[in-house]
Amino acid sequence: MTNARKIGRNDPCPCGSGKKFKKCCLDSERLDDLSSDSPQSVQTPSVLRSALQDEEALPAYDPFTEPDPDLWVVLDEEERIDLVMAYHRRVGIPLPREKVHAILHVIVESQIADPTLPVRSEAQRLMSEGLDRHEAIHAIGSVLAGHMNELMRETKSGDDNVETKPDQDPNETYFAQLKLLTADEWRRSG
Secondary structure (H helix, E strand, O other), rough: OOOEEEEEEEOEEEOOOOHHHHHOOOOOHHOOOEEEOOOHHHHHHHHHHHHHOOHHHOOOOOOOOOOHHHHHOOOOHHHHHHHHHHHHHHOOOOOOOOHHHHHHHHHHHHHHHHHHOOHHHHHHHHEEEEEOOOHHHHHHHHHHHHHHHHHHHHHHOOOOOOOOOOOOOHHHHHHHHHHOOOOOHHHHHH
């Protein structure tokens, strides 16, 4: 049986933002037919995309809390980068290479949001070993940065593994290195 009650001002917004409906990015005209019991029914990219067009509607990023994967992947890459940079500015973390740092955050968050990649489970494992979510993102980002550096060196030296091994996933090494990474190892590294 479906609850046909209209969404109230203080009900959670069906977009999944976690905000109350009255404070959310979606306008009530699009949601008149939705009930409070059907939060997943409006999470289509076109609805979310139009809702996120307004800069004030962008959710604040917090590396200690996993962003909603459906909302995260709808954002443009530059919007994701801006959100991460805004977080670090908001909490007063000065970074010498702010945009590079934010890009690594964005790549790791996007990999965590992708259910086909092992990065989510590796992040969860690192957190179960005692890292907080932000530390886990940095630990994974350090492995990612090393992997990207190695790929660039291979390309620069002419050792193009893509042509010599077309069936091999270039990220296979990265995923293997993530599996070997431990929270203790990360703590000792820096």
